[in-house]
Every structure is written in structure tokens, then in C-alpha cells.
Amino acid sequence: RRLAMEAFPHSSLALRRPFEWFANAPRRQGELASEILALTNQGLQPLPKGLREVSAHRFGADADFFEYAWGTLSRLVEAALKQKDVKWDMVCELLECLAELGGETSRSELMSHARAQILERGLNADGSFGDYAKAEAAQGGKFDVKIGSKLRTTLVCLEALLSTSPGMRHLWPEIARLENETGPQVIDAYATA
DSSP states (O other): OOOHHHHHHGGGGHOOOOOHHHHTHHHHHHHHHHHHHHHTTTTOOOHHHHHTTGGGGOOHHHHHHHHHHHHHHHHHHHHTSSSSSHHHHHHHHHHHHHHHOOTTTTOOHHHHHHHIIIIIIIBTSSSSOOOHHHHHHHHHTTTTTTIIIIIHHHHHHHHHHHHHHHTTGGHHHHHHHHHHHHHHHETTEEOOO
């Protein structure tokens, strides 16, 4: 807890970094997603509780942090979906963050659209997600694409789809709790919680 309190002042959330800082920088987008995941404890607690735990009041009001996070995540999802080569793992991470902030596909046109795009454009014939031929070519054989890309992207997308499924939202805290206790079980190109 003390470490989180010391780290928060350096976070993108506390600094309210501009959208341009994240644009075309997947690592930075991932850092923002990690901040949201940590503050919401993987969706097990509301953002205000996480903000209290890190004494975020020193840097602003809960509502301001929420508005910044929601607005930035939304813009990042919109921008990512317009890319020729969509990074589906990032879209899914950002979508999951919107869900953990309390967003629901029934109330958010963006979340509903993103979810549909993941299923229409990101889903491969074998049930995995992502473009592995490009990942493999970019790595030049120095990276196990099946483990390092395919499994990770598929897991992240399945988590996002589950957390944004209208009929499953009430089960998400239990699934996240089980995942935190036992970790995801990876079987071939698929993952189950």
C-alpha cells in the first residue's frame, strides 16, 4: 500500500497526461491500463476505493480522475479501432478498463461498437485473436509468437468480452477473484479462468 501511495504521484492518472502522450505508444497505453486495473483491483472494487487507498485526494477529486480516465480510455479505443492494423490486445485491455470503471455495453455506444469490432475483425478462424503472421515476421523468429502473442492477446480479448457481456457482468467479480487466487489456466491457444 505504501508503495502504491508513493508511485501514484508519478502515474499518468495523477499527472493527467494528454491524449497525444499515449497516441501511437502502446507501452504507455498499457501503463494507463495497468493503473486502472490496479486501482480497481481487477474490477473487484470501485475506482474511488482505489483512489482512497493511494491518497489520490492530494492530486484531485475522484470525479476528476474518473472523467479523465473515461475520456482518455474512450479516445484511445476510438483511435485504435480506426487503425489499419488494429492492436487487438490493446483495444481489449482498454475496453476492459472501461468496464472496470463501471461502463456497460447497454449504456455505452463506444463499448458496444468496440465489442462488436473485436468479434467481427479481431477473431481468427481458430478462435484466437490477433494477427500473428505480422508479429512473427516482426520478431524474426526471436520470439515465440504462439506463447508471447497469441495466448496473451486471446486471454486479454476473452477477458474483455466476458467483462462486457451484458448477462455476465454480475459474475465478473467472482471470475476475477478465482483468477487472482489460482491464476488463469492456459491450454494450447486458449485460456480459461
